[in-house]
Amino acid sequence: MNWIGNGDVTKEGDLVLLMGQRQNYHLVPLRKDADLQTHRGIVYHNNLIGQRWGSKVVSHKGNPFYIFQPGIEEIIRNTKRNTQIMYAKDIGYILLKMSIINGASVIEAGTGSGSLTQVIAAVVGNSGHLYSYEIRDEMQKLAKKNLSRIGFEDRVTFINKDIEDGFEQENINAIFLDLPNPYDYINQVKAALMPGGFFGTLLPTTNQIVKLLVVLRRKYFANIEVSEIMLRHYQPEANKLRPTDRMVAHTGYLIFARSASGQENKTSL
Numbered sequence: 001m002n003w004i005g006n007g008d009v010t011k012e013g014d015l016v017l018l019m020g021q022r023q024n025y026h027l028v029p030l031r032k033d034a035d036l037q038t039h040r041g042i043v044y045h046n047n048l049i050g051q052r053w054g055s056k057v058v059s060h061k062g063n064p065f066y067i068f069q070p071g072i073e074e075i076i077r078n079t080k081r082n083t084q085i086m087y088a089k090d091i092g093y094i095l096l097k098m099s100i101i102n103g104a105s106v107i108e109a110g111t112g113s114g115s116l117t118q119v120i121a122a123v124v125g126n127s128g129h130l131y132s133y134e135i136r137d138e139m140q141k142l143a144k145k146n147l148s149r150i151g152f153e154d155r156v157t158f159i160n161k162d163i164e165d166g167f168e169q170e171n172i173n174a175i176f177l178d179l180p181n182p183y184d185y186i187n188q189v190k191a192a193l194m195p196g197g198f199f200g201t202l203l204p205t206t207n208q209i210v211k212l213l214v215v216l217r218r219k220y221f222a223n224i225e226v227s228e229i230m231l232r233h234y235q236p237e238a239n240k241l242r243p244t245d246r247m248v249a250h251t252g253y254l255i256f257a258r259s260a261s262g263q264e265n266k267t268s269l
């Protein structure tokens with residue numbers, strides 16, 4: 001099962017996005033006789049079930065909401081979290097850079113709250129697979145709950161383990177590490193990646209990147225890229241089109257590399 005419902009009318013069990021007037025939104029699974037309390041009044045689920053996608057409903061105070069199928073970006077932004085999560089601007093580029101497409105076999109660590117997990121699960125399809133490693137059991141419980149909201153549980157294997165002890169798979173197409181010290185696990189990455197496979201990581205500070213670069217060169221990784229994605233939103237008003245007042249100025253740097261042949265290069269530091 002997945003969250004993109006079939007047909008053009010909402011039904012009980014569908015995950016819906018209720019979009020208010022000021023782009024504020026709620027994500028709710030539709031349940032008969034349930035209601036949703038919002039700052040703009042109560043919305044009764046019974047009034048939402050059986051509506052055409054894209055139609056407008058009103059709260060008990062008369063405030064309007066549109067009913068949409070949630071997009072993957074809205075699902076990620078709405079993910080319940082206990083950790084820093086990854087954002088759309090970074091995830092989109094990661095998928096392209098690491099060729100994470102239908103059929104790919106992928107490893108990620110750590111699972112965290114599972115925001116990247118959900119996107120990779122959506123993208124690799126039924127013929128691909130994601131192995132998601134996490135040292136803290138309680139994080140994976142939350143990530144599993146987040147994933148179950150959109151389905152695709154059968155595309156992800158959660159492994160509760162310190163990656164210091166290595167990965168259990170080999171010949172993996174792409175490995176992404178979202179944890180503070182990826183430079184400590186490059187041997188493990190190399191052992192699990194297919195020859196030429198894609199490695200990627202996200203690091204918040206340049207000091208960490210320097211440490212990583214030294215290890216990547218030594219362990220025969222090629223085609224190394226360090227980048228940062230900036231995204232600027234504009235307020236969509238025809239008569240005062242301009243950037244919004246606030247901006248996320250920094251999430252992290254992205255580092256990518258390909259696993260080349262050879263194990264240790266002591267001379268290229």
Ligand SMILES: C[S@@+](CC[C@H](N)C(=O)[O-])C[C@H]1O[C@@H](n2cnc3c(N)ncnc32)[C@H](O)[C@@H]1O
Pocket residue numbers: 083084085086109110111112113114115116117133134135136139161162163164178179180
């Ligand atoms: C920033 S969070 C990952 C967030 C995740 N990418 C997301 O989008 O929700 C980092 C996670 O890495 C886990 N972690 C740190 N070191 C680890 C290790 N050696 N092995 C496995 N997991 C680890 C932490 O417990 C934490 O949950």
